[in-house]
Amino acid sequence: MTDAVRRRLDRPAALGDRALAGSEKLRFFPLVAASGHGCLVTDEDGREYLDLSAGWTAAGIGYAHPEVVAAVTDAITHQAYTGGISASIPVTSGLVEDLISRFPHVENPRVYLGNSGTDANDVALRLCREYTGRQRIISFENSYHGGLGLAMAVSGVHVAAGVAADPDTTFLPYPDPVRPHTGNPQTVAEDVLARLHTELERGDVxxxxxxPIQSDGGLVIPPAGFLRRVVDMCQVAGVPTIVDEVKVGLARTGRFNAFDHDQAAPTIVTLGKSLGGGLPISAAIGPAVILDQPVASALLTMAGNPVCAASARAVLRVIDDEGLVLRAAESGERMRAALHAAAQREGVTDVIRDIRGLGLTIGVDLVHPGDGGARDVDLARKSVYRAWQLGVILYYVGGNVLEITPGLIISDEHIDFAADVVMRAVREARAGAVTNDEIASYTGW
Ligand SMILES: Cc1ncc(COP(=O)(O)O)c(C=O)c1O
Structure with a gap:
């Protein structure tokens, strides 16, 4: 290979990136990610960015964690087959045992392993239909469960954006104490539970x-106790519940599962994103009566792939060894305090409806001042762009909520830096530092 060809291959971003299908792009600024380490991403020119998204939470324990690198290197060196559908692979079986031990409430447990949060949810839903012999699914407005098939068709955000809803799915409001659909934060949960009761009485669910937290829907945290009551009501009605922990599970909220905040015991739990430590793997953990049947009805060649399984085992070990559950809780508190202080310093409290979160799942809700809390979508778009210019990666959800979900290993210094940059970005974006032209080709959501 000549040096010229090597150089071209080393810098393929412009042409290759343009040719990457638009259908799989959601861009907020022109980030080029050439390498990553811990909570940092480095571009082709060596500029470092602090990643407050952790790649949409998939880099939950940071990029290139040494434990993951070692496990993956070993697994690919001795590559044990391709996936679990036609062979028992020791590292994959080990992962299944690790996962089962984390969910002792599941009776006679089984683990479906997949490639993405989408397929874990899709398969879980489909197998619940098979098991119950019923069709109807209850989902929620503004939910996000996947980008394909049934998981997409039960996702409120997609349906709101024009994707055809699954015809047998009923969407209930998600109880949002900040923007209550009932007009009263005290009644949102009761209203949804009453509607759920009516739906369950039909006997066809x-x-x-x-x-457990609507993240892509705008970082909505339901009232305490809501999730538990939903799960309990469904259990009484004989309806399986799927709690989607793909985005906020695995220690991110300061508990191992986000649903642990509510002591809920769902029938099926789905995991993805950070489970793989940077590689694609997902899981649905649930009872054998649902996940075992029909045999051979959810086959993905690479599911249970040994390299991804080795990586996932390393992630689970790191969560324990580095005490990441507690660390997420403490770092989350520090981050929220730092964000409040920085908002004061930068004089932007009037455009912030609230700063909410559990552990390191945090949202900064940007609004038009004095306008009854109307979402400021333009400010959100410009703030994330400005933050990128200042060296911080973050995205917005729900149109106007800056989402802060860094790697759980983030240092205190990085937390303080992050809070400063985020609030500076909001101030400067508000003052006109980013023009409409600059962000015209970065449409985001
Ligand atoms: C809550 C939730 N569930 C499922 C998914 C789908 O996961 P994936 O994109 O890995 O298929 C996402 C992705 O954002 C998510 O946020």
């Missing part, structure tokens, strides 16, 4: 799927 195959499954209910729910996020």
């Amino acid at each position: 195959a499954a209910l799927i729910i996020e």
Whole structure:
């Protein structure tokens, strides 16, 4: 290979990136990610960015964690087959045992392993239909459960954006104490529970799927106790529940599962994103009566892939060894305090409806001042662009909520830096530092 060809291959971003299908792009600024380490991403010119998204939470324990690198290197060196559908692979079986031990409430447990959060949810929903012999699914407005098939068709955000809803799915409001659909934060949960009760009485529900926190829907944290009551009501009605922990599970909220905040015991738990330590792997953990049947009905060649399984085992070990559950809780508190202080310093409290979160799942809700809390979508778009210019990666959800979900290993210094940059970005974006032309080609959501 000549040096010229090597140089071209080393810098393929412009042409290759343009040719990457638009259908799989969600861009907020022109980030080129050439390498990553810990909570940092480095571009082709060697500029470092602090990643407050952790790649949409998939880099939950940071990029290139040494434990993951070692496990993956070993697994690919001795590559044990391709996936688990036609062979028992020791490292994959080990992962299944690790996962089962984390969910002792599941009776006679089984683990479906997949490639993405989408397929874990899709398969879980489909198998609930098979098991119950019923069709109807209960989901929630503004939910996000996947980007394909049934998981997409039960996702409120997609349906709101024009994707055809699954015809047998009923969407209930998600109880949002900040923007209550009832007009009163005290009544949102009761109203949804009453509607759920009515739906369950029809006797035709195959499954209910729910996020413990609606993240892509705008970082909505339901009232305490809501999730538990949903799960309990469904259990009484004989309806399986799927709690989607793909985005906020695995220690991110300061508990191992986000649903642990509510002591809920869902029928099926789905995991993804950070489970793989940077590689694609997902899981649905649930009872054998649902996940075992029909045999051979959810086959993905690479599911249970030994390299991804080795990586996932390393992630689970790191969560324990580095005490990441507690660390997420403490770092989350520090981050929220730092964000409040920085908002004061930068004089932007009037455009912030609230700063909410659990552990390192945090949202900064940007609004038009004095306008009854109307979402400021333009400010969100410009703030994330400005933050990128200042060296911080973050995205917005729900149109106007800056989402802060860094790697759980983030240092205190990086937390303080992050809070300063985020609030500076909001101030400067508000003052006109980013023009409409600059962000015209970065449409985001
Ligand atoms: C809550 C939730 N569930 C499922 C998914 C889908 O996961 P994936 O994109 O890995 O298929 C996402 C992705 O954002 C998510 O946020």
